[in-house]
Amino acid sequence: MGCVGSTEPSMKFDIDRAYRLNDRVALRPEPFGALAYHYGNRRLNFLRAHDLVTVIESLAEHETVRSAFDAAGIAGPRRPAFEKALASLAESDFLVAT
Numbered sequence: 001m002g003c004v005g006s007t008e009p010s011m012k013f014d015i016d017r018a019y020r021l022n023d024r025v026a027l028r029p030e031p032f033g034a035l036a037y038h039y040g041n042r043r044l045n046f047l048r049a050h051d052l053v054t055v056i057e058s059l060a061e062h063e064t065v066r067s068a069f070d071a072a073g074i075a076g077p078r079r080p081a082f083e084k085a086l087a088s089l090a091e092s093d094f095l096v097a098t
Contacts, residue, residue: 013087015069015079018098020060025094027053036094043092051078052085059095 021027024040033047047053055072062068065086074082089095
């Protein structure tokens with residue numbers, strides 16, 4: 001676990017684990033992708049890729065993030081960017097591990 005002021009994430013994001021959208025988060029579709037609003041911490045995130053929104057919306061249906069990537073057709077070269085985006089969302093409590 002990271003210390004106060006640390007830039008290290010408190011928990012490593014694992015694509016071989018199951019995640020879901022936090023119950024306190026609402027997604028609103030937009031032409032660029034979606035807005036994600038967290039009613040608990042009042043943060044707003046701009047999701048700037050429709051494929052990313054598709055993955056996030058389907059996470060609860062899959063046993064792992066990796067299988068959600070496969071189902072959405074996210075190819076290998078694109079996965080690091082998607083993984084980074086999901087890790088950031090998990091760190092800010094938009095996604096929760098199940």
